[in-house]
Amino acid sequence: MTHQPCRPGCDRLLASFPQWLRGKRLGLLANQGSVTAALDDLAGQLARTGARLVALFSPQHGYYAEKQANMIESADGTHLDCRLKTYSLYGEHRRPTGAMLAEIEALLVDLQDVGTRVYTYAATLGLCLEAAAEFGVQVVVLDRPNPIGGEIEGNLLDPAYRSFVGRYRLPMRHGLTLGELARYINHHHGIGCALEVIAVDGWRRSMLYPQTGLPWVFPSPNMPGWETALLYPGMVLLEGTNVSEGRGTTLPFQLFGAPFLDQQRLAAELAATDPAGVKLRPVCFEPTFDKWRGERCRGFQIHLTDPRRVRPYRLGLSILQALWRIHGDRFAWLPPPYEYEYEKLPIDILLGAGRVREQIEQGVSVIEMEAGWEPELEGYRRDIRPHLLYPAGP
DSSP, X not given: OOOOOOBOHHHHHHHSXXXXXXXXXXXXXXXXXXXXXXXXXXXXXXXXXXXXXXXXXXXXXXXXXXXXXXXXXXXXXXXXXXXXXXEESXXXXXXXXXXXXXXXXXXXXXXXXXXXXXXXXXXXXXXXXXXXXXXXXEEXXXXXXXXXXXXXXXXXXXXXXXXXXXXXXXXXXXXOOHHHHHHHHXXXXXXXXXXXXXXOBTOOTTOOGGGGOXXXXXXXXXXXXXXXXXXXXHHGGGGGBXXXXXXXXXXXXXXXXXXXXXXXXXXXXXXXXXXXXXXXXXXEEOOSSSTTTTSOEEEEEEEESOGGGOOHHHHHHHHXXXXXXXXXXXXXXXXXXXXXBSSXXXXXXXXXXXXXXXXXXXXXXXHHHHHHHHHHHHHHHHHHGXXXXXXXXX
């Protein structure tokens, strides 16, 4: 069945600017990926409508998504075309201050999320909701599709491991759009912000990004394609190890490896787990920055053969467990700091629970791990139901 192209929330706003927003002083949390379906910059389009846009806010990586990850901060700046002040929410401040919010009456949010708990735009959204509730500012989320669909996967965040890469009790693959996520955390975490969501027209939970008919615009420098987003919930776990996740190459999160990696043994180990929807092809690569910069890494490229069958978190856990078994003498969990956490291991805050790393080390099968967290996932599915905006399919 074919569908008409989806229409994101920003297009709907521009086509019919709501009366309840007219005349208000507006802020916009956005970046260079905040474009219309016709690829026009939203900030510029708002200015042309006569909207009272008075300030911009940017998430991690900066407004122009030029900064790399993990505590590489961006400063306040000025939008190159609109000449508006841009406040960085990944620098001196990660939560809007009262002085910032005093300039505005409503905060528009238009960010392309990737459906994964550790992608920091969710934390930034939540911090904005918290600050807006405190200072009496309305938040309006201009929604976009979840590029990896409505599937849910992984353990819920253990509150003891709360961090900037896991602020709310979500599974790794949370299955929500950013608008639905805002509705859920605003209610479930008792934030109480005055919140509106302008929904995507035509999106269904069964859709992966190609079915939306929308162009992909990279929301961060290491998210070049929607395929990257699909693998990210599992391959991001390698950020907590001494194995390259492909940063410093043109295929981040689709390549992984290290100089010490034994490709034959790892391929045999992973084949036994029967990874669905992917083919791992042996390759060598040399990162230009980040881990193993300038050194030849032996590893794999992950090819998607059946995207709908891919279970990225299961794949990532299987890779970690295979690396631990095969390369226990060379493979290592990296020490902190990582994303403003200075005590806990990066792998633990990425996994959202220390027990998962311990199960990897003990050789507990991934299938057994999944069975262990299924009851909490059932509770999560029940909790999010009142906040869903989109049908399941077809």
